[in-house]
Amino acid sequence: MMLLRYLSQIGKYFLMWKEIFNKQTKWPVMKNLIYKEIDDLIIGSLGIVxxxxxxxxxxxxxxxxxxxxxxxxPKYLIGFATRQSVILEFAPTFISIIMAGKMGSFITSSIGTMRVTEQIDALEVMGVNSLNYLVFPKIIALLLYPFLIGISMFLGILGGWMAAVYGGFTSSIExxxxxxxxxxxxxxxxAFIKTLIFAMLLATIPSFHGYYMKGGALEVGKASTVSFVWTSVTIILINYIITHMLLGS
Incomplete structure (x- = not known):
């Protein structure tokens, strides 16, 4: 019974992807929505990243x-290990799991609140494709997510260099x-292939849980928690598959 429920949810998730690209919102409106999502999701995450x-x-x-x-x-292995750890796993995967908490909770709660307050129903009544209106700008905004991960890679290695050199563990040259x-x-x-795939998961899985939630304000919090769990689990599973495909052979 539980398996059938999960399969039904997965099927609904892929049907949501199809609906997102139907009946596009007019570009002047969509452009402002995309700018807002870039500010909320990308620029707003720069500090914590x-x-x-x-x-x-x-x-x-x-x-x-x-x-x-x-x-x-040799002490130069400190720099080697730091680079490998940061580029291969920490920046693309660990940061994405953190963003599943920050971005994912924000997306789920904002869309879930609109569901509870019947704003999504109002969009549908006005003839607007609510999935396109709400989710498509997030997908476009998160195409800039690799930019965030690039900064994470740079700062991770910089932090490693400062800790190793000023901590007296090795010289700067080594x-x-x-x-x-x-x-x-x-x-x-x-790393960037993984990052782009994770970006699509960060945009759509929390949106799915917010859009299809039922209930009141209490359920919004529960939906945010569930979306974080499922986004994190999916990121870890996809990370294993991509690593095996691209580096395992």
Whole structure:
């Protein structure tokens, strides 16, 4: 019974994708909606992404340095390990899970509140495709999400460099040499492929839970929690699949 319920929800989710692109809202209106979503979702997240990235990069660097207690192990491995950790997993995946909490809760609660207060019904009565009006601007805005992850990569490595150098674990030259050692440009491509897919999940799964929720104000909070859980779980599963496909072969 539970399996059938989940399959029904998945089917409804994919039907929502189809409906999003039907009966487009007029461009002058859509343009303003997109700008608002960019401000709320991307620019509004810069602060927390920068803060977390810088200090987690520092923590990765310090923990790597503390585990290299053998004097025969070169210190440039601190820079190498920090770069690999930040680019491959921390920036695209860990930040996306955090954004599932920040962005996802915001999206679900805002759309859920509109459902509770019957604003979505009012849009439908006026002949507006409410899914296109509410969800499409979020999808377009989150096409800029890789820009946010690029900043996270840079600040993560910068935080690692500052922690390693000013903490006395290695020299600046050794850290930079390690960060440049055996660099594979495809790792950046891999990270941004993941990021774009995660961006679409961040835009649509919370929207789905907000749009189709039922009940009152209490259910809005429950829908936000459920959307965070499902967005996080989906990101982790997709991360495993993409990593196996692109790096496992």
């Amino acid at each position: 920068a803060f977390i990235s810088f200090f987690v990069g520092g923590v990765v660097s310090i923990q790597t340095a503390l585990n290299l207690n053998n004097p025969l192990i 850290f930079i040499n390690g960060a440049q050692m055996e660099f594979n440009p495809f790792h950046i491509t891999y």
